[in-house]
Amino acid sequence: MDVSFVKTPEIQQLLDRAAGVNESGGSPRLKAIMRDLTESVMELIVRHDISESEFWLAMKYLSDSAGEIGLIVPGIGLEHFLDLYMDAKDAEAGLTGGTPRTIEGPLYVAGAPLVEGNVNLSVDEDEGTTVLHMTGHVTGPDGEAVQQAIVHVWHANSKGWYSHFDPTGEQTPFNNRRRIKLGKDGRYAFHSKQPSGYSVPPGGSTDQLMQALGRHGNRPAHVHFFIEAPGYRTLTTQINFGDDPFAEDDFAFGTREGLLPVPSRQGDSAYIQFNFQMQRAADDSDERFSSRARAEAEPQPETETA
Numbered sequence: 001m002d003v004s005f006v007k008t009p010e011i012q013q014l015l016d017r018a019a020g021v022n023e024s025g026g027s028p029r030l031k032a033i034m035r036d037l038t039e040s041v042m043e044l045i046v047r048h049d050i051s052e053s054e055f056w057l058a059m060k061y062l063s064d065s066a067g068e069i070g071l072i073v074p075g076i077g078l079e080h081f082l083d084l085y086m087d088a089k090d091a092e093a094g095l096t097g098g099t100p101r102t103i104e105g106p107l108y109v110a111g112a113p114l115v116e117g118n119v120n121l122s123v124d125e126d127e128g129t130t131v132l133h134m135t136g137h138v139t140g141p142d143g144e145a146v147q148q149a150i151v152h153v154w155h156a157n158s159k160g161w162y163s164h165f166d167p168t169g170e171q172t173p174f175n176n177r178r179r180i181k182l183g184k185d186g187r188y189a190f191h192s193k194q195p196s197g198y199s200v201p202p203g204g205s206t207d208q209l210m211q212a213l214g215r216h217g218n219r220p221a222h223v224h225f226f227i228e229a230p231g232y233r234t235l236t237t238q239i240n241f242g243d244d245p246f247a248e249d250d251f252a253f254g255t256r257e258g259l260l261p262v263p264s265r266q267g268d269s270a271y272i273q274f275n276f277q278m279q280r281a282a283d284d285s286d287e288r289f290s291s292r293a294r295a296e297a298e299p300q301p302e303t304e305t306a
């Protein structure tokens with residue numbers, strides 16, 4: 001059987017009816033997307049001669065993995081694809097320059113303490129890890145210090161677990177998470193207990209898929225950032241440690257050229273100097289975060305952690 005089977009009048013009519021194409025209500029855009037999506041699935045079934053049993057196995061996988069959708073999307077390269085697509089559209093519009101964007105990942109938590117100065121991110125004990133010191137400045141397209149910038153930073157602990165999502169329950173809600181309010185000079189500085197590389201939860205849906213594809217689910221040690229400031233485009237990015245064994249083999253495709261600094265290591269400390277350059281916002285929507293659903297936790301009483 002050939003995929004042209006999907007183009008037969010009977011199947012095309014089925015697609016029209018299923019997507020509500022001839023109904024007056026509903027969203028025309030959603031109808032068009034839904035019709036294309038269903039048609040693509042049908043073509044996939046024919047091209048790979050997917051059996052009824054295989055089809056329902058896939059549906060069971062999808063429903064069982066609902067809680068890990070945010071992990072699977074980067075793992076199969078789709079979150080990186082969104083970055084490449086946004087980059088390509090920017091290039092088409094003549095919008096280039098600045099620190100490259102890269103995937104947000106699924107592990108941001110809103111509501112982290114808003115702090116100033118040389119900030120400590122790590123409040124919990126974390127034995128056996130060294131200290132990371134990260135510093136740099138946030139500038140705009142002309143090299144100007146960005147005013148009123150807020151740097152959201154989050155990373156894993158030395159076991160590769162993120163607070164709020166840690167199955168061992170050993171971390172307080174905002175360990176290794178802060179929002180840093182920058183001064184007029186646009187400089188930031190923080191120190192924290194150095195993160196280790198991350199791996200997907202063992203035995204979970206993402207792990208199962210990676211194993212079935214003959215892949216691993218590891219990321220190099222990395223630090224995530226959102227940077228927001230009035231008049232500038234919110235930047236979603238991360239740095240990955242250039243000396244990590246997975247620096248060139250990130251299962252989530254979050255490592256990008258320009259975002260792989262090699263820490264300088266001295267005794268028990270690692271130092272990374274990294275400057276961020278923001279783009280100017282073309283409109284209000286550029287200043288906002290994408291409307292992705294994100295975890296949220298109760299803001300904690302301000303504690304002195306430095």
Ligand code: DHB
Nearest residue numbers: 071074075105106198252
């Ligand atoms: C995943 C985890 C991360 O920490 C990250 O930054 C990106 C992706 C994941 O589990 O898919």
Ligand code: FE
Nearest residue numbers: 105107198224
């Ligand atoms: Fe991460």
